[in-house]
Amino acid sequence: MCWSGIPHVCRNVAWKILSRYLPLMADRREMMLKKKRQEYFNLVDQYYETRKQAIHADTYHQIHIDIPRMSPLIPLFQQELVQEIFERILYIWAIRHPASGYVQGINDLVTPFFVVFITEYIPLDIRTYKVNSLPESAIQNLEADSFWCFSKLLDGIQDNYTFAQPGIQKQVNTLKDLMMRINSELHQHLTSNHVEYLQFAFRWMNNLLMREMSLMCVIRLWDTYLCESEGFASFHLYVCAALLNKFSSELLQEKDFQGLMLFLKNLPTQHWNDDDVRFLLADAYRLKFAFADAPSHLKE
Amino acid sequence: MSFQGPEEYDYLFKIVLIGDSGVGKSNLLSRFTRNEFNLESKSTIGVEFATRSIVVEGKKLKAQIWDTAGQERFRAITSAYYRGAVGAMLVYDIAKHATFENIDRWLKELRDHADDNIVVLLVGNKTDLRHLRAVMSEDAAEYADRNNLIFIETSALDSTNVEHAFQQCLNEVYKRVADRHFSNVNIGQTTALPTTNLQSTILEKKFCCNS
Numbered sequence: 001m002c003w004s005g006i007p008h009v010c011r012n013v014a015w016k017i018l019s020r021y022l023p024l025m026a027d028r029r030e031m032m033l034k035k036k037r038q039e040y041f042n043l044v045d046q047y048y049e050t051r052k053q054a055i056h057a058d059t060y061h062q063i064h065i066d067i068p069r070m071s072p073l074i075p076l077f078q079q080e081l082v083q084e085i086f087e088r089i090l091y092i093w094a095i096r097h098p099a100s101g102y103v104q105g106i107n108d109l110v111t112p113f114f115v116v117f118i119t120e121y122i123p124l125d126i127r128t129y130k131v132n133s134l135p136e137s138a139i140q141n142l143e144a145d146s147f148w149c150f151s152k153l154l155d156g157i158q159d160n161y162t163f164a165q166p167g168i169q170k171q172v173n174t175l176k177d178l179m180m181r182i183n184s185e186l187h188q189h190l191t192s193n194h195v196e197y198l199q200f201a202f203r204w205m206n207n208l209l210m211r212e213m214s215l216m217c218v219i220r221l222w223d224t225y226l227c228e229s230e231g232f233a234s235f236h237l238y239v240c241a242a243l244l245n246k247f248s249s250e251l252l253q254e255k256d257f258q259g260l261m262l263f264l265k266n267l268p269t270q271h272w273n274d275d276d277v278r279f280l281l282a283d284a285y286r287l288k289f290a291f292a293d294a295p296s297h298l299k300e
Numbered sequence: 301m302s303f304q305g306p307e308e309y310d311y312l313f314k315i316v317l318i319g320d321s322g323v324g325k326s327n328l329l330s331r332f333t334r335n336e337f338n339l340e341s342k343s344t345i346g347v348e349f350a351t352r353s354i355v356v357e358g359k360k361l362k363a364q365i366w367d368t369a370g371q372e373r374f375r376a377i378t379s380a381y382y383r384g385a386v387g388a389m390l391v392y393d394i395a396k397h398a399t400f401e402n403i404d405r406w407l408k409e410l411r412d413h414a415d416d417n418i419v420v421l422l423v424g425n426k427t428d429l430r431h432l433r434a435v436m437s438e439d440a441a442e443y444a445d446r447n448n449l450i451f452i453e454t455s456a457l458d459s460t461n462v463e464h465a466f467q468q469c470l471n472e473v474y475k476r477v478a479d480r481h482f483s484n485v486n487i488g489q490t491t492a493l494p495t496t497n498l499q500s501t502i503l504e505k506k507f508c509c510n511s
Contacts, residue, residue, distance in 0.1 A: 069340060069341065069342050103371065103373045103374075104321070104344075104369060104373070165374075199349075206345050206346065265349055
């Protein structure tokens with residue numbers, strides 16, 4: 001039911017359940033939330049001060065300079081209070097995951113959760129909402145819930161962010177194999193022009209297409225990712241393949257490396273709406289259905 | 301975004317922009333290639349890419365510029381882009397001394413991964429922040445001198461010297477190409493160069509591209 005898009009009013013709860021953060025049994029939810037929220041703020045108390053230590057200075061500095069640069073056009077994210085929340089979430093996550101630490105791009109991955117969860121407290125248009133007018137407890141719950149769901153997401157794709165980013169390298173190779181099979185003409189065209197998949201698809205994997213689409217489109221995309229098993233690690237590949245397929249004719253018209261690269265790095269998807277995402281997901285599903293269970297599918 | 305129509309050029313030069321996160325690499329690129337500056341530009345993930353052509357001594361030089369992410373974690377990905385580069389702009393922020401201190405590390409990256417004859421510019425960016433200056437021009441100039449780099453200060457925000465910096469880089473590359481300085485040059489190739497497994501460094505092309 002959620003696969004085909006979650007209605008706005010249910011999304012907050014649905015995402016928390018699908019992230020396996022909120023229990024299915026309604027009567028257990030309150031207790032669990034209380035416990036997890038407390039646990040998060042214990043972590044903050046325990047770790048956040050360490051950002052001032054020399055050994056963690058680089059991590060904190062990187063987070064600190066990235067936060068003001070994310071989603072610069074959405075005023076919500078320019079509010080000091082919101083930026084502080086993001087800093088804490090990212091720092092606490094980084095410090096508890098030393099194998100990867102903070103990697104640029106994962107800051108983007110907090111935003112869909114934050115934006116979806118804030119709807120529990122405020123009406124529809126959140127873009128210019130002054131978060132500091134919310135009660136303190138609501139702000140804290142929002143922060144803790146965002147942290148835990150963001151953590152669950154990253155648990156599934158952690159090797160995307162460890163040294164040399166092996167998860168991404170593997171995904172990009174798999175995407176290439178997949179394209180060879182589903183659209184060999186386009187694949188040939190890219191390779192004969194010396195375009196390497198890593199050159200354009202790296203960001204697609206590192207930021208889960210968040211740089212290619214509006215936040216609202218990404219949220220719609222994630223409705224489905226959260227429903228798929230390994231949505232962010234595996235189904236995402238079929239979405240990337242569907243995306244390449246979608247622009248196949250435009251790409252085939254580009255006659256050289258620079259033309260192809262500029263197109264791929266600036267896909268005309270910035271003004272997409274829900275329908276575009278729906279069609280993309282349908283294509284991705286079709287590809288997955290046709291190729292995922294085929295015998296020579298995605299050779300390991 | 302795409303460049304349509306036939307395009308001619310005599311040389312295609314690959315240039316890389318490197319340096320710490322937040323020093324303004326992406327804005328130097330956008331200022332040079334599109335005359336745009338964005339105060340709130342997002343962090344670069346992996347590498348970005350843009351091109352622009354200029355004329356030097358009657359020859360049309362096309363610069364293919366790769367703008368790399370500054371964060372350490374991306375180094376494994378970004379260092380692959382040094383291969384085949386004939387020019388590098390090593391950028392620091394004149395208002396943040398730590399970004400200048402890290403130049404040594406970046407220079408080592410280049411020495412490890414790039415062609416020995418690569419033209420390297422040391423670029424002190426953000427000169428518009430004169431009241432916050434933390435790196436003295438003389439110190440940077442002296443460092444550049446010692447390490448055989450061309451030194452220049454720029455401001456992508458107010459455009460100061462940006463054009464000049466890229467021009468100087470391309471001029472110097474052109475000079476070295478004319479003198480056959482590059483060891484693994486492949487003059488006369490007609491393929492685009494930027495793949496990581498191609499050794500071609502400079503490509504001389506006539507009447508090509510989209511034709």
